[in-house]
């Protein structure tokens with residue numbers, strides 16, 4: 001029997017972690033604040049178990065707003081429940097542009113939070129920039145895979161990811177996996193992605209198998225413009241058409257929404 005890529009991803013999801021849960025906050029500001037507080041708690045809990053914590057960051061408007069909110073917790077005791085010198089930071093995707101380019105997800109994250117909490121440089125695992133060595137996104141993907149392997153248990157490709165943050169575009173892309181892109185079917189852990197419909201067009205992204213290796217995946221989405229895609233993803237859309245539908249953490253998958261993004265979800269109890 002022949003299976004389409006959508007069948008394969010659906011089968012993997014069926015075999016994966018528990019079904020998603022959904023949390024709805026009244027607006028984007030309160031969503032960012034709630035995710036920031038939950039992130040600090042999650043990192044502190046991981047450190048209590050493992051001694052260290054690892055987070056995979058996303059770019060995008062609400063993803064960066066969450067980091068700004070974590071930094072805003074700096075004056076509050078809650079932020080200090082995390083030992084920031086023992087947090088490994090990875091990225092789910094990156095725009096393949098020069099290091100200083102304002103489009104870089106890592107630059108935005110450094111400004112929003114990383115430069116403000118004393119993270120050791122060796123724990124900040126940014127994807128290579130277009131002017132930092134690897135001359136192509138394919139080489140950058142190889143370089144990042146080598147970095148992941150260097151921090152993975154013996155023989156494994158990937159380190160432990162305690163929590164992996166994602167955003168979603170209005171058409172359902174997540175990380176840099178876009179609808180209909182060959183990246184949807186690619187099982188290598190790190191991918192070069194070209195001709196993205198959203199600029200910049202050249203990117204590096206974790207693949208589904210790498211994303212779905214995370215213990216917890218938090219899909220953070222705000223705005224009514226994404227409501228249709230949220231409803232479709234949670235309604236079981238084919239990940240080939242709507243990549244955000246294809247993510248599933250091993251322990252939990254949480255869709256963290258504001259009221260606008262949740263506005264097309266079926267109402268419960270009614």
Ligand SMILES: O=C1O[C@H](COP(=O)(O)O)[C@@H](O)[C@H](O)[C@H]1O
Pocket residue numbers: 058059060061062063093094095105166167168169170173174175176198
């Ligand atoms: O290009 C990207 O877009 C998505 C979503 O961004 P948003 O601004 O619409 O929230 C983001 O998750 C991804 O990391 C980023 O590279």
